Amino acid sequence: MASERRIDLYACCFRAPLLIWQSLFFVVPLGFMFIMSFWLVKNYRMTPAFAFDNWAKMLFWEVMWRSYGYTLGLAALTTAVASALAFPAAYVLAFRFSDAARRWAIFLLIIPFFTSYLVRVYAWQVVLAGNGVLSAFLGWFGMEPVSVLNSPVATVVGYMTLSFPLVLLLQTISLAAIDKSLIEAAHNLGCGNFRTVFAVLIPAARVGLIVAALFCFILSFGDFVSPYYLGGSSPPTLSIMIVDSTKSGQQWPRAAVIAVIMIMTLISIAFAAVTLAYRRRG
């Protein structure tokens, strides 16, 4: 008995820092935010209350749901595009590169994270603006200048800037970890190169591929920088609505409602994704 208790204590010592950190900086603020979503704003001042006004207002506000659909759709689109674009690149890095070359590629994929995301988004402004690099480039070929800035396309470009290197990195690592004999076994059983991708590689790397997509979705769904600086805030994403709510009339409680809705959405999607990733048959 005594030894069991000692093991428990020992294990707790390792769990404690994580538990304390998570409670202090995640559970407590989240709880506070949830409580705050029931508060009221009177004369631009927040007053503690237990009223459903904010929830009623936000849940039955059409603008809010349009923004929700837009944010969800844009994040899903980015996830799909990033995953699809990253896969061929990850395939080449994982199977066609030597180990040394792959290490360099992984290193290069980490480099984008050295610079601030905001700086990279400003760089995109220069590229995508009406009188920017892209228009000048098109002009050389005698084409009309285009302004991609302040459009959903620009927002997706920004989201990709944030998430693409990470998606590619996670995909590469999970593909490279596949037991090579599985691929040989597939060939050996009459499966061609292209078919092996769908019959073996994607199922074998499923966890990594889903986690990569999940990260892309989470980063895009909650991002404020790209929809604001590249998308021009219109239509607004949920993150922009949060900022707007706090700025206009000190509506922190309404912002809290949006934030709670966003977190519940992310928790459901993350849970579904992880369940899908680790689902086992038989």
Add this chain to the structure above:
Amino acid sequence: MTRPLVVFDKVEKSFANFMAVKPTSFEIAQGEFLAIMGPSGCGKTTTLRMLAGLEAPTGGEIRFDGRVMNDVKPNDRDTPMVWQSLALFPFLNARENVEFGLKMRGVEPAERRKRALDWLERLGIGQFAERNVAKLSGGQRQRVALARALVTEPKILLLDEPLSALDAHLVIRMQSVLTKLQKELGITFVYVTHSQSEAFAMADRVIIMAQGEIAQIGKAKDIYRAPANKFVAEFVGRNNIFEGKVKSKTGKSLNVETPLGVFQVPAEGAPSTAAGSPLSFVVAADLVQLSATKPDAANVVECQLISEQFMGTTVTLFLEAKDGSEIKVQIGQRELETINIKNSAKLYASWPETRAHVLAG
């Protein structure tokens, strides 16, 4: 003589900085159980992988059923293989694993399901068909891998050390499963192993490879009784190897001078019978007689007992001759009881001349 199923014609494989397989030629007959055996790094697995198309030969020609295979992709060959790691698909259950090859060949779902279940049933694991392969035992997984390879009814089955991960008692069981299957199906098995007992127990013929070359090819018994060279004699084990020089020739025998004295061996097979030329010969451990008194025989070695190894009804005795070399003697337990070995400071190993085998190389 029917046409051989597989022909290796001066096939070689070199990697960036070394020659894994030196130009090698051999044939595999239809329905033969061939074992390729050798120490690790001898090129046996590379040879097998070239047959499956997983490595491309850098020279020579591989023919399968009359067709040159050098440039045929692995997925266009019908050479299913069983891996050492088994390489079962972890995301599929046992039945789906077996169905994989059929699916790739475009067999209808109902039909391939039936054939997969038939095979799982045949190998005695029908009740685990819907189970995830990760939840099966080593022996069960082994059978899934076999079923997966055999379900497409190939002409040949390649096995790359398939039993090396199993417990000893399972190895014996799987050996009988494999030999029985091979007899029933009548297809060719090519079995790569480093285990002499596996190779000798199952194979019709054995190839022994060393450093990318065939050291000897032949029936298990021939390799055991008449090793072609010193490498094979040592690899096969349980052999006493004597090295010396030819002293003289009398009729059909040679007198060989070794550090342990002069021995008489048959002249047949000797690389040179000229006096003074080097000569090695082996005497298998089970052909040596042991006695406590000096026998009246031509080939006798005086030695001391060092240790014993019991293997059921037979015993292997390790003795030391006066020059420090080891003499191995394998005798039956009952026979051993008639010799008073414990109380004898000196023992005498002896053998008739005809039991010595002269090494050609």
